[in-house]
Amino acid sequence: MNTRAQSTEQRSSTSLQTLMAGFILFIILAVVVLNGWVVFNSYQRTLEATEKQADNLSLSLSRHAEDTFLQVELLLQDLNERIDQDGFGGPQLLRLQQTLKNRKSTLPQLHGIFIYDSAGHWLVTTADNIPKNANNSDREYFKYHQNTPSTELYIGSVIRSRTNDDLIIPVSMRLNNDDGSFAGVLLATISLNYFKLYYGYYSMGDTDVLAILLSDGHILYGRPFDDSQINRDVSSSPLFMEHLKSSTSGTATFYSTVDHVERIYGYTRLKRYPIVIAAGYNKTQVFSNWKVDSTIYTAIALTLLLIMSSMGAIVLKQIKINEKNQTDLTKVRDQLTAMNHTLETLALLDVLTGLANRRQFDIFLRETIAQSALSGKRIALIMLDVDMFKKYNDHYGHVEGDKCLQTVSHALSSMPRRKEDLIARYGGEEFVIILMDVTEEGAIAFAERALEAIRHQSIPHELTSLDEKVVTASAGVYLFVGTTPAQAPESVIIRADKALYQAKNNGRNRVEIATE
Template sequence: MRKATFRSPDAVMLAFLLLISLLVMAVSGSSLWQSWQHSVEETERQARNQSISLARQAEDTFLQVQLTLDELARRSDDIFLQPAEWNGPRGLLAQQQRQLPQLHGLFVYDASADWLATSASVIPAQANSAERDYFRWHSQHSDTGIHIGHVIRSRSTGELVVPVSMRLNNREGRFRGVLLATVDIDYFRQFYGYYEMGPTDTLGITFADSTVLYVRPFPDSYINRTLSSSPLFTRMLKIAPTGGGAWKSVLDGVPRIFGYATLERYPLVVSAGYDVNELRAAWWRNNIPTLALNAVLLGVVLVFGVLVLRQIRASLRYQRELIGLRDDLTRSNHILQDLALLDGLTGLANRRQFDIYLEQCMTRAQATGAPVSLVMCDIDYFKIYNDTQGHVAGDECLKAVGDILRHLPLHKTDRVARYGGEEFAIILPGADAHAAQRVALRALEAIHDARLSHPATPMEEKVLTISAGAATVTGDDINGEMLKSRADDALYQAKRAGRNCVAGAAGVSHILLDAPYQA
């Protein structure tokens, strides 16, 4: 009976130990899985953003070429009448070609495909481009818009180029010839080379018909290959013009996480791909310390489990102590989180610190009778900025404004805080209404003088501006909520006055006073 009685609690504790071990492994496994999924999601988000950025670059590249061809088309009569002035390295075509770094050359062909003028050094003898796809296309289509053809090898230099061509008509609307601009493949090669990526990560631009224009890091032999069997063309582009996903590349069979984006004006698709194997290897390297820590924790659990089997009461007491320690750590963690008083984006005081410090200033002012002033600032037309420039640029804008306000010549007791969103606040203990007005004007001028670009603002100068409202309480009016309400009302008064101004006790002002304020 004694033996059976002794083994019964041992069996219970052994089962408990096994359960704890399984829980530790389950939690560790779940944590690792969530970490991996987060890495995959972040990589896909990065690939999407990168492809959108590269799509805009490609859009601008070909738009500049199109505008150049449009200008040449308007002057085509001059070219046909006086081709000598346009021909050669000193001709007008060469001048146009040198203005765009992506251009390899500019060419004009007559209706018979004979070379009329070129930005190259010389026109080859008996040069004729009738067999070129772009010439045949324009001779058979009446459309006068630009046509982007597959990559070809230049006859004049032997380099790989993208032909961008336009049909020319005479006054009767009949086919007169072709304008051709060739975009150098090395332009994309060099631009894509600026990005720091893994050796098997890819950046590529393809035609809408799935033909490769250029893909980093593959050699030129991959240019003009078809990707028609890629999930990008069989599935993804049918769902959305931009997006992401994971699939095996048809170029080399390597599984990658892709982001893609189509160009709005031109039949091109840009993609960015990150090697899943490289991502997994990097993820494992980053998580080795976590795995080691989990293994150590599991070992500790097992060691203490053996001790539990020998001394049940001591083990239970020790478990209670561990639970208490865990609770203490959790409470300490919560306290530390509550004490985090800085705004994560700008590094300024956050709203919590603002409220605490304002309350402290009010308490001191009630004891001393000194005034307390508050300046509320708001970035003008920030929503338009976010909508046009994107949230990443919006965050950079907030950081820049915060940095400018941080470096204003203020007293040590003054406090700059991010109040929320695009609103900032400056607490000025001891400052009267006139001093607060001057500080607000100084902040207004500092932001304006920084000349931060805001192309979409309705303001005449396309730079970032702020509006500010200043308020002061003193004597019996010492009240934090009243001060915030007055400053907020003043801010809205400044906005109603046309923005880029300060409203306060002195009314609405647009002029910065140079004299420093005295508390």
């Protein structure tokens, strides 16, 4: 071989080496960027999911608190009307005492009901005996009504009962004489243990918070804090200084003024009563599991990078050796091509369930919409969500949660269906089904069979609110025909998801169909 040929071959070999080195570097950078994006996106989704969970929990607790105080308010209004009509003379006191006892037995939150005269003396109570010389004129709520002409309901700070030393929340109303002068106080006390017991039902971390507060910032009760924090003034906290001033409900992340722990909060101020509900998740604890998963994912990515880098080094070495290794390089190229094909195939499947994954579903949905626009055939999109799966995961653990999802996936994939239909895992405990050329009755029937197939697995679920105490699912169905130009897949998903949300609101373990 002449010098010119050798020089040309050397330049070609050097160019190939440079190209290969650049390609490997590009792949490494791409994997690093992709891994960083996935980790960041996972962080954001964890944050958003926690915020949504905290917001939903605060709204749920606010409805419970409003119902609790509303029942007491209606009771006091009724008693006030009775007193206005009949007064509280001697014979009437006996009837009032019996009435108070009867009403107390129907409201579990009540600790007691009392009627005081204008001097604070006990006239009537649900207790069997009135203490001798009992007088409550020194109580803060009594002084409030004594000096305030309003007959509106008043909720005071937590106090100790003088009958049995229990912690109670006073809910009171002013009594007036015919001329509007002060006649006394009508009082109902709510046992603080009622809220302690109710909040204790929620499965949360040791440093997560559920709290009910007065709108002036005083704590009525806060889980998991002890009784020493009751009536503590936290009006200087970011919740009262910033967030409640701009919105009556929402989510926020800040450090607690009680224990200085950073939490992700959902908060709601009641419209009818001066009460604020807060539900907070320890941010450090929330992201501990995320950190574990991210570390594992990063370790896998680094391992892949190491493998790819090693393979690249081998390829470069082979190029350097001599021209005879071109055959080996071809084999390596074929192997890499096969690996890429395998990875592409795996990229369309969900690792846990073996079903089509979100990526395959997105591709299939776009293609299906285009086909429907040409053929005019109707498509059904079914979104299915396992009921109360978070409670299942929290109670049985993530390993059993994965097994549950695998069982549900097997039940769905085992259902008779046509080749052109698709069942995929949408994410978490959500699944999607696309049915081609189907009627409304057929789509609903298929969704019902899917729910029955899941129920038939009889997966125990002790924490479900449904009577069967097994894992169930809810489904939303949306039927449509593709249009030109094609509608966005997101708009189709939103309608099916709205129907699914309706199924959840209507009691779960059911199918709802979307309306235009």
